[in-house]
Amino acid sequence: MEPVPQPQENSEELYEHHKFVASKGQEPLRVDKFLMNFIEYATRNKIQQAAKSGNIWVNGTVVKQNYKVKAGDEVKVLFAHPPHEHLLVPEAIPLTIVYEDEALLVVNKSAGMVVHPGHGNYSGTLINALLHHTKDLPENSNERPGLVHRIDKDTSGLLVVAKTEHAMTHLSQQFFDKTSEREYIALVWGNVEDDSGTVSGHIARNPKNRLQMQVFPEGNEGKEAVTHYTVLERLGYVTLISCRLETGRTHQIRVHMKYIGHTLFNDERYGGDKILKGTTFTKYKQFVENTFKILPRQALHAKTLGFVHPVSGDRMRFDSEIPTDLGDCIDKWRRYSKHSH
CATH class of the missing domain: 3.30.2350.10 (Pseudouridine synthase)
Structure with missing residues (x-):
C-alpha cells in the first residue's frame, strides 16, 4: 500500500480552530482527554472524530487520539473550513x-x-x-x-x-482605564463576615481544568483583578451582595467569591450547585433543590452600568431590574431565613 502523504500544516486548505500549549506541570495525558479539558462544549465523540480525520496535530504532526500529551507540547486542531465565529x-x-x-x-x-x-x-x-x-x-x-x-x-x-x-x-x-462603572448583584453561599471588602488576586485559567479560572494570589500568573463587594442582605446560609468591578476578567466575580469561601449560588462550574452551607435536614435539602429549579444558573446579574458618552462627553448611567428568576430565588431565601430562626 502507498503511504498516506501527510498534508503540510501550512497548506492553504487547513484553518487553525484551537491551539494550546501544555503547561510545565502537564502529566502525560491522552490528547482526546487533554482537549476535553480545554475546549468548551466539546464532546468526546467530536474530538475522536477529529482525530480519526487527521485534524489533531501535536508539534506540527498529525496524531491519533491515544497520543500522550507532555509538558511543552503544542496541540492544534485544524479543519478545512475557517472557524465559524468568523x-x-x-x-x-x-x-x-x-x-x-x-x-x-x-x-x-x-x-x-x-x-x-x-x-x-x-x-x-x-x-x-x-x-x-x-x-x-x-x-x-x-x-x-x-x-x-x-x-x-x-x-x-x-x-x-x-x-x-x-x-x-x-x-x-x-x-x-477602569473609569467605567459596573455593579453586579450576586447571591453567594455562606454568611459573608465583613459588611464590605475588596478581593484582589490575579486570575488565569486553572491548569487542571481549562473551563475554570483560578486566583493566583502571588500575582505571577494571569491578569490583575479587583472586586469590591458590599453586603446588601444576610439571609442565613446565603448572602446577597453587590460587587463593583475595577477590572473585568473572565468569570471574575465567580472566581473571586469562591476564593474567599463564598461560591455563587447555583454556579455549576465552580461547585455552587451543591449544598455548601446549612443543615442536614431533608426538608432543607428539598428547599434548596427547589430554589435551584427556580434559578437554574449562577445567581449573578449585571445591574448597573456607567460610562462617559464617547461623543457628547456626558456621564451616562443605566440601571436594570433584577430578573424574575433571581428575584424569586432571593424572595424564597428571605422567607426561609425569617422562619428558620
Missing part, C-alpha cells in the same frame, strides 16, 4: 435595548444567551442579534463586532455595544 450571520432575535443613539447601544441581556459565537454556539448569540439590528458594527481587537466588554452566558444584565470605530476606541479605553 462566519457571523445576522439573526432576527429579540433584543431588550434600553438605550440607543448613533454611537452606541445598551442592551439588557437575558440569562442563557451567549454573547459571541464560539465553539458549540454558532448561532443564537447576542452578536447574531446585533448584526441583524445594526448593519455595520466596528470590530474590537478580537474581531468581535461591537463588543466593548462581555458577560457570561448564564449571567443576565447590561452591556454597552459600540456602533462606530470612534465609540469602540473611546469606550474600550474607559474600561481599560
Whole structure:
C-alpha cells in the first residue's frame, strides 16, 4: 500500500480552530482527554472524530487520539473550513435595548444567551442579534463586532455595544482605564463576615481544568483583578451582595467569591450547585433543590452600568431590574431565613 502523504500544516486548505500549549506541570495525558479539558462544549465523540480525520496535530504532526500529551507540547486542531465565529450571520432575535443613539447601544441581556459565537454556539448569540439590528458594527481587537466588554452566558444584565470605530476606541479605553462603572448583584453561599471588602488576586485559567479560572494570589500568573463587594442582605446560609468591578476578567466575580469561601449560588462550574452551607435536614435539602429549579444558573446579574458618552462627553448611567428568576430565588431565601430562626 502507498503511504498516506501527510498534508503540510501550512497548506492553504487547513484553518487553525484551537491551539494550546501544555503547561510545565502537564502529566502525560491522552490528547482526546487533554482537549476535553480545554475546549468548551466539546464532546468526546467530536474530538475522536477529529482525530480519526487527521485534524489533531501535536508539534506540527498529525496524531491519533491515544497520543500522550507532555509538558511543552503544542496541540492544534485544524479543519478545512475557517472557524465559524468568523462566519457571523445576522439573526432576527429579540433584543431588550434600553438605550440607543448613533454611537452606541445598551442592551439588557437575558440569562442563557451567549454573547459571541464560539465553539458549540454558532448561532443564537447576542452578536447574531446585533448584526441583524445594526448593519455595520466596528470590530474590537478580537474581531468581535461591537463588543466593548462581555458577560457570561448564564449571567443576565447590561452591556454597552459600540456602533462606530470612534465609540469602540473611546469606550474600550474607559474600561481599560477602569473609569467605567459596573455593579453586579450576586447571591453567594455562606454568611459573608465583613459588611464590605475588596478581593484582589490575579486570575488565569486553572491548569487542571481549562473551563475554570483560578486566583493566583502571588500575582505571577494571569491578569490583575479587583472586586469590591458590599453586603446588601444576610439571609442565613446565603448572602446577597453587590460587587463593583475595577477590572473585568473572565468569570471574575465567580472566581473571586469562591476564593474567599463564598461560591455563587447555583454556579455549576465552580461547585455552587451543591449544598455548601446549612443543615442536614431533608426538608432543607428539598428547599434548596427547589430554589435551584427556580434559578437554574449562577445567581449573578449585571445591574448597573456607567460610562462617559464617547461623543457628547456626558456621564451616562443605566440601571436594570433584577430578573424574575433571581428575584424569586432571593424572595424564597428571605422567607426561609425569617422562619428558620
